[in-house]
Amino acid sequence: MLNKYKTIIIGAGQAGLAMGYQLQLKKEPFLIIDAHQNIGDSWRLRYDSLQLFTPRSHSSLPGLKMSGNPSGYPNKDELAEYLQKYQQKFKLNVKLNKKVKSVVKVNDEFIIKTTDEKEFNCSNVIVATGPFQVPYIPKFHEELSPSINQLHTEDYKNPSSLKNGDVLIVGGGNSGMQIAVELANDNKKVYLSLGKKPKFFPYQILGKSIFWWLSVLGVMRFTINSKIGQKIKQNDPIIGKEILPLIRNGHIKTLNRATDSSGEIVYFANKTSLKPSNIIWATGYKNDYSWIKTSSENVFNSKGLPNHERGVTKEKGLYFIGLSWQYRRGSALLLGVGEDAEFIANQVTGGNLT
Structure with a gap:
């Protein structure tokens, strides 16, 4: 038997919960389904030392402030508990252990x-x-x-x-940088392979979070369609400078972009090589929407990513958030x-695309 709902949100992370909150404000019926066993597991199951680069003052969803020192930086378990509390406080309708296959x-x-062979309509x-x-992970890892x-x-x-020996971290995003710092402080010999020279922003300037400054200066208001927004997107900085003294004193050695491998050797763009004992691929994630079958054309581009305007696609009733x-x-x-x-809640309930 089909489970019928007006709107179904796939994913109960921060985006899905915020979406549920906004629909609930409009008294719009919905269901959130998620593959995890618990609310917050998408954060709870990540590496132990993960810390957000946004302070608590900038890490809250609508309707519920994150508790604790507003200037402090929450860890992943604190965020997981916050998301669980958020769902409970607003009694958002969620079904867990529901991994979508199509x-x-x-x-x-x-x-x-x-x-689990359930169907929803x-x-x-x-x-x-x-x-x-x-x-x-780059294919050459095979x-x-x-x-x-x-x-x-x-x-x-x-x-x-990790096993004993040195560590090569491939990728220079915030996660790669945080893990490199953790391992260097644990007296591991760390190599960091970077595709380009990163730009660093401090956590704070003059006692205020960098995100406070970005908000005050209006930087967070620039849209993806603006020239400044496009420039920021192409040069997204690393938040936090803890790694820099470790690089200067040699505890972390930076290498060029990893390009190939053979046996026990990894090769880099400048023709150097390394024989590491461990490799951590901090190479991010890719999207996979192959499980979504649409009737409209051009919902996804040639790379399989959604074509949308502020999350609204050409397929009536299909939206993206987060x-x-x-x-x-x-x-x-x-x-x-x-x-x-x-914005999307307004579209679902009959608003205009403005």
Whole structure:
């Protein structure tokens, strides 16, 4: 028997919960389904030392402030508990342990099938699966010897995840930088492979969070369609400078972009090589929307990514939320997803695309 709902949100992370909150304010019926066992597991199951680069003052969803020192930086377990508390406080309708395997448009309705053979029927689907979907690792990693311990950041938990010997971290985003600092402080010999020279912003300037300054200066208001927004997107900085003294004193050695491998050796763009004992692939994630079957053309581009305007697609009733730079810099962050959720809630309930 089909479970019928007006709107189904796929994903109960911050984007899905913010979306549910906005729909509930409008008394619009909905259901959120999620593959995890618990609310917050998308954060709770990540590496132990993960810390947000936004302070608590900029890490809250609409309607509920995160408790604690507003100037402090929450860790991943604190955020997981906050999301769980958020769902409980607003009694958002969530079904867990429901991993979606397909979404198919049939006439004017969507049929959602989950891996436990359940089916859901709805008029609107809001995809809130977030930026962490399928771990991406360069294909050349397959040429490496089994003697090298390889982990993606999704599987790394703490230094005990590694075997004895040096560590090569491939990728210079915030996660790669945080893990490099943790391992260097644990007296590991750390190499960091970077595709380009990173730009660093401090956590604070003159006692105020960098995000406070960015908000005051209006930087967080620039949209993806603006010239300044495009420039910021192409040069997104690393938040925090803790790694810099470790690089200067040689505890972390930076290398060029990793380009190939063979046996026990990794090769880099400047023709150098390294024989590491461990590799952590901090190479991010890729999106996979192959499970969404649409009736309209051009819903996805040639790279398989959604064609949308502020999360609204050409397929009637199909929306996305929580995408990186969906509309502004904060679209995939707690501090910005609420605004996108409010906009999409207006569209679902008959608003105009403005």
